[in-house]
Amino acid sequence: xxxxxxxxxGFGVVTLKEIADHFSSILVVVLVVLVTATxxxxxSLGLAPIKxxxxxxxxxxxxxxxxxxxxxxxxxxxxxxxxxxxxxxxFDAVSGEHNRRTLSxxxxxxxxxxxxxxxxxxxxxxTLTVTFIVLWxxxxxxxxxxxxxxxxxxxxxxxxxxxxxxxxYGAFWFALALLFSIVFRSAAAAxxxxxxxxxxxxxxxxxxxxxxxxxxxGSGDILGLLETQQVFARLSPVVLYNEIVAIVLDPSVxxxxxSMLAGLxxxxxxxxxxxxxxxxxxxxxxxxxxxxxxLVAGSILLFVIAYIVFQRQEVRA
Amino acid sequence: xxxxxxxxxxxRYNGVAVVNGISFSVxxxxxxxxxxxxxxxxxxxxxxxxxxxxxxxxxxxxxxxxPVREPLAVKRHVGYLPDQVGFYDNLTAAExxxxxxxxxxxxxxxxxQRIKSSLGHVGLGExxxxxVGTFSRGMRQRLGLAEILLKEAQIAILDEPTSGLxxxxxAELLNIIRDLKNRGVSVLLSSHLLERVQSVCDxxxxxxxxxxxxxxxxxxxxxxxxxxxxxxxVEAQGQGLGERIAAIPGVQRxxxxxxxxxxxxxxxxxxxxxxxxxxxxxxxxxxLSVEEPSLEAIYTRYFQTHEGExxxx
Numbered sequence: 001x002x003x004x005x006x007x008x009x010g011f012g013v014v015t016l017k018e019i020a021d022h023f024s025s026i027l028v029v030v031l032v033v034l035v036t037a038t039x040x041x042x043x044s045l046g047l048a049p050i051k052x053x054x055x056x057x058x059x060x061x062x063x064x065x066x067x068x069x070x071x072x073x074x075x076x077x078x079x080x081x082x083x084x085x086x087x088x089x090x091f092d093a094v095s096g097e098h099n100r101r102t103l104s105x106x107x108x109x110x111x112x113x114x115x116x117x118x119x120x121x122x123x124x125x126x127t128l129t130v131t132f133i134v135l136w137x138x139x140x141x142x143x144x145x146x147x148x149x150x151x152x153x154x155x156x157x158x159x160x161x162x163x164x165x166x167x168x169y170g171a172f173w174f175a176l177a178l179l180f181s182i183v184f185r186s187a188a189a190a191x192x193x194x195x196x197x198x199x200x201x202x203x204x205x206x207x208x209x210x211x212x213x214x215x216x217x218g219s220g221d222i223l224g225l226l227e228t229q230q231v232f233a234r235l236s237p238v239v240l241y242n243e244i245v246a247i248v249l250d251p252s253v254x255x256x257x258x259s260m261l262a263g264l265x266x267x268x269x270x271x272x273x274x275x276x277x278x279x280x281x282x283x284x285x286x287x288x289x290x291x292x293x294x295l296v297a298g299s300i301l302l303f304v305i306a307y308i309v310f311q312r313q314e315v316r317a
Numbered sequence: 318x319x320x321x322x323x324x325x326x327x328x329r330y331n332g333v334a335v336v337n338g339i340s341f342s343v344x345x346x347x348x349x350x351x352x353x354x355x356x357x358x359x360x361x362x363x364x365x366x367x368x369x370x371x372x373x374x375x376x377x378x379x380x381x382x383x384p385v386r387e388p389l390a391v392k393r394h395v396g397y398l399p400d401q402v403g404f405y406d407n408l409t410a411a412e413x414x415x416x417x418x419x420x421x422x423x424x425x426x427x428x429x430q431r432i433k434s435s436l437g438h439v440g441l442g443e444x445x446x447x448x449v450g451t452f453s454r455g456m457r458q459r460l461g462l463a464e465i466l467l468k469e470a471q472i473a474i475l476d477e478p479t480s481g482l483x484x485x486x487x488a489e490l491l492n493i494i495r496d497l498k499n500r501g502v503s504v505l506l507s508s509h510l511l512e513r514v515q516s517v518c519d520x521x522x523x524x525x526x527x528x529x530x531x532x533x534x535x536x537x538x539x540x541x542x543x544x545x546x547x548x549x550x551v552e553a554q555g556q557g558l559g560e561r562i563a564a565i566p567g568v569q570r571x572x573x574x575x576x577x578x579x580x581x582x583x584x585x586x587x588x589x590x591x592x593x594x595x596x597x598x599x600x601x602x603x604x605l606s607v608e609e610p611s612l613e614a615i616y617t618r619y620f621q622t623h624e625g626e627x628x629x630x
Binding site for chain 1: 369385392398461
């Protein structure tokens with residue numbers, strides 16, 4: 001059955017209104033400031049050790065992201081800052097409209113539901129993107145000022161990929177929060193469940209995955225077991241993000257198994273390669289291409305589920 | 318010409334019919350009331366007419382558009398005031414309307430001019446730049462009507478517009494609704510508050526358990542259900558008045574109601590005939606009053622007599 005008119009009629013109006021809402025919301029402003037400030041502090045703390053120890057490293061600038069202590073910036077982003085900000089933006093996106101009783105009034109204007117949901121998603125994505133770009137520029141600026149050397153082209157490219165992956169990762173968490181804001185009428189329930197999922201995939205799943213892998217894989221082959229463990233661990237978006245970042249930000253890492261093998265006291269040595277020698281950017285990206293695709297697909301899948309649930313939902317409470 | 322036509326409209330949830338094959342039509346410029354208890358299917362009917370809820374069976378035409386296939390055309394010309402309408406509390410009244418105006422696709426200058434005039438019209442001109450969070454329930458309802466004026470809707474669909482309002486706010490709101498009618502807007506309103514609605518509705522449909530059980534003007538329904546429904550009270554002194562009054566055509570029953578007082582049950586307003594009967598008998602007419610059939614009485618009586626059938630059905 002064909003519907004009259006464009007499904008996206010009113011999309012721009014909704015998006016602009018939602019963006020204005022985000023930036024005038026105290027909650028969002030507090031979260032953005034918190035996220036930015038935390039990131040800056042972490043990177044600043046890492047500046048001094050980098051300056052002292054590794055002036056010889058050809059990718060000195062990238063150490064800014066990977067060697068700050070005690071937590072690295074990507075780890076902090078994946079485990080805390082991005083999920084927190086994205087859930088904060090999305091947890092009452094649709095349930096809020098229900099509870100304020102604005103949903104049926106807005107949907108009685110000449111727009112489709114598609115426009116409302118797409119608009120809310122686009123606005124959330126925009127807010128996340130703006131926040132991450134600001135954060136990224138601040139870190140780069142801090143690096144220029146603190147290290148006193150400019151990044152080379154490849155370092156910039158790798159840092160830019162970090163930015164893009166972080167935006168996709170943010171989209172994943174925002175889509176999750178959006179889904180729960182549709183499924184649950186109560187904002188409190190949506191927040192609790194979102195935070196529950198966050199805690200689970202961030203802290204519990206990486207420790208659970210090996211046990212499940214042990215139970216599933218029957219063979220005594222240790223490498224096979226490790227691979228199964230990795231497959232299970234990768235069901236968590238946090239693991240995917242960290243794997244991507246580890247490869248992209250460190251040109252000397254050649255495989256996602258490298259760290260795993262290093263844990264066993266083994267070194268991954270390919271024929272004709274010098275261990276520890278940097279590999280080109282494209283190679284790094286190719287290594288984690290499946291993870292990147294997985295993260296993008298996960299975000300899209302969550303949004304599609306949210307879309308279907310929203311389309312089928314009754315307007316009335 | 319009819320602006321709304323519903324034909325065997327049905328809505329089922331998991332096989333249970335919430336709205337069960339109802340048919341009615343609303344003429345241009347008419348105020349039509351959907352009345353019935355909560356949960357009788359009024360809101361579901363409204364949502365189907367707006368294309369906000371799927372239709373399980375039957376057809377609806379709104380301004381000659383199909384709400385299922387052409388929801389945008391319907392929603393462009395129909396204003397909807399939901400039950401306990403909500404606005405964005407952090408925005409002002411004017412900003413809330415601006416959002417609606419943008420969704421409608423109005424040009425900036427036209428939008429601002431319409432916002433100003435519609436807010437003024439419902440008496441919110443003074444508080445146009447106050448946040449809606451500070452508004453009372455009645456003010457929110459009026460803001461909802463301002464939104465309908467802003468859209469220049471041809472049909473206004475109002476769901477429980479007066480519920481939860483104090484008497485003064487109710488009176489103000491009913492005045493605005495009458496004013497909508499004077500502007501040529503057709504109004505479909507739902508309510509469970511019968512006597513308030515009676516005063517504005519041209520025709521009503523009584524809902525019960527997903528069915529329309531009665532439809533028509535209030536006096537028509539009075540005749541149908543109460544077998545008349547006009548109660549005329551006559552107070553007069555004179556001889557043999559009781560028989561003479563009882564002989565007036567249209568009077569069904571006369572009950573003595575104390576000294577020199579008679580209570581007439583009639584199928585129309587028989588005050589003129591009663592007056593001339595008293596005068597012709599040489600009596601002294603002291604008082605004459607009429608009580609029109611009330612929806613309340615019709616409703617109560619209908620359900621008293623039909624309760625058995627409805628439960629059996």
